[in-house]
Amino acid sequence: MTAETKKPAAQTENTMWGGRYTTGPAEIMEKINASIDFDKRMYAQDIGGSKAHCRMLMATGIITRADGEKILAGLDQILGEIEAGQFVFKRALEDIHMNVEARLTEIIGPAAGRLHTARSRNDQVALDVRLWVRDAVDRADVQLADLQAALVERAEEYAEAVMPGFTHLQTAQPVTFGHHLMAYVEMIARDRSRFQDARRRMNESPLGAAALAGTSFPIDRDMTAKDLGFDRPMANSLDAVADRDFALDYLAAASILATHLSRLAEEIVIWCSAQFRFVRLSDAFSTGSSIMPQKRNPDAAELVRGKSGRVIGALNTLLIVMKGLPMTYGKDMQEDKEPVFMVRDTLDLCISAMTGMVRDLTADVPSMRASTLPGFATATDLADWLVQSLDIPFREAHHITGSIVKLAETKGCDISELTLAQMHSVEPRITQDVFERLGIDNSVRSRISYGGTAPDQVRAQAKLWKERLS
Numbered sequence: 001m002t003a004e005t006k007k008p009a010a011q012t013e014n015t016m017w018g019g020r021y022t023t024g025p026a027e028i029m030e031k032i033n034a035s036i037d038f039d040k041r042m043y044a045q046d047i048g049g050s051k052a053h054c055r056m057l058m059a060t061g062i063i064t065r066a067d068g069e070k071i072l073a074g075l076d077q078i079l080g081e082i083e084a085g086q087f088v089f090k091r092a093l094e095d096i097h098m099n100v101e102a103r104l105t106e107i108i109g110p111a112a113g114r115l116h117t118a119r120s121r122n123d124q125v126a127l128d129v130r131l132w133v134r135d136a137v138d139r140a141d142v143q144l145a146d147l148q149a150a151l152v153e154r155a156e157e158y159a160e161a162v163m164p165g166f167t168h169l170q171t172a173q174p175v176t177f178g179h180h181l182m183a184y185v186e187m188i189a190r191d192r193s194r195f196q197d198a199r200r201r202m203n204e205s206p207l208g209a210a211a212l213a214g215t216s217f218p219i220d221r222d223m224t225a226k227d228l229g230f231d232r233p234m235a236n237s238l239d240a241v242a243d244r245d246f247a248l249d250y251l252a253a254a255s256i257l258a259t260h261l262s263r264l265a266e267e268i269v270i271w272c273s274a275q276f277r278f279v280r281l282s283d284a285f286s287t288g289s290s291i292m293p294q295k296r297n298p299d300a301a302e303l304v305r306g307k308s309g310r311v312i313g314a315l316n317t318l319l320i321v322m323k324g325l326p327m328t329y330g331k332d333m334q335e336d337k338e339p340v341f342m343v344r345d346t347l348d349l350c351i352s353a354m355t356g357m358v359r360d361l362t363a364d365v366p367s368m369r370a371s372t373l374p375g376f377a378t379a380t381d382l383a384d385w386l387v388q389s390l391d392i393p394f395r396e397a398h399h400i401t402g403s404i405v406k407l408a409e410t411k412g413c414d415i416s417e418l419t420l421a422q423m424h425s426v427e428p429r430i431t432q433d434v435f436e437r438l439g440i441d442n443s444v445r446s447r448i449s450y451g452g453t454a455p456d457q458v459r460a461q462a463k464l465w466k467e468r469l470s
């Protein structure tokens, strides 16, 4: 070892586990080992967990009331110091757990050493991360409800605005813009329920598992579980310290959400293009080009689309970290935090930006309507009419309609612009009232089946969601 990589004993600051060590860690060892630079974000969970543990130690008589009171007061002081930005985090103390405990020792003296009775950093960190992820889930839920509210407001406003509905990004059938927006309300609802499922599963307390095997002290795990808002303590101590599936559940739900946000973002990008002109974002959500004065770029949408990559990447990161780990805790698991923290920050940003864009956008209703015309969006309506009015089997009606579309194509017009005589050259039984069915508004209004695009259906769904969200 060279002089730079080795630290002398005098610099060993780690009083938490330094008992059998004569020299401090190499500098690079300290650097790779320390998590304080990022896990300080869990200070509130760490202190909250420690306070619950302390109250239980007092209640069970494992520590004295006097020591317990000192510990609780000291922890409150530390919380205040951290929140006031006065706390000095030390890398030599590795992580948030040991930084807090070392400071507690400074404040209250040797009684601080009693806090870690019947506990290990293994159940402590499992607890902290769980509490942190549970908060992240709750935060996402509030934000997603607001995004849904924004979508519902706009859907009501555009319940009658017709636009082409696409499959294969080819004009398929006319739909309303309101219906299109409501589709995302449903997607986000499932995202919220995935987060809720994850929350339900993660809401068990690992505290009391100690290092991995449980403890010989007469602890009360039900008490700490209840104190911290958990439904129950985890039933197996090895599982409690070893698994991070709750974080994976969160990241998986986040990844699916990010995929939904990315699809909507992609649609906004397409809709804002000069070729589509379905939607306009105001100056507040557009950026310009330094060289092309005509440009109005939907950067926020592009970034929501782009940032989905990080979220999905984070899920992969943690899956790969976990997949080869033998039971129980391994230091590899310290790698759970950065992806989880980053995903929360990314979701925060992306959900808010998306909500902002949804509230900001204006639909170009005439332009949307105009673009439903090319592409024979009402061809299915013609086929349906042939079935309903002439009792022609659908397959045959489909074939007849295909020929009429071909005719319109050669004439360079829409099927609704063909004369009855021209239609008769394909199918002589067609009558004048077919034209009532072929207009775009007629087409949209006729889709009254449950979940269909008819404006009345869209309004009914929007109303239902307004009630659910209020």
Ligand code: ARG
Binding pocket: 035, 039, 094, 095, 121, 122, 125, 329, 331, 333, 334, 335
């Ligand atoms: N900083 C560690 C982590 O995040 C805390 C747990 C350390 N446990 C241990 N046995 N070294 O995973």
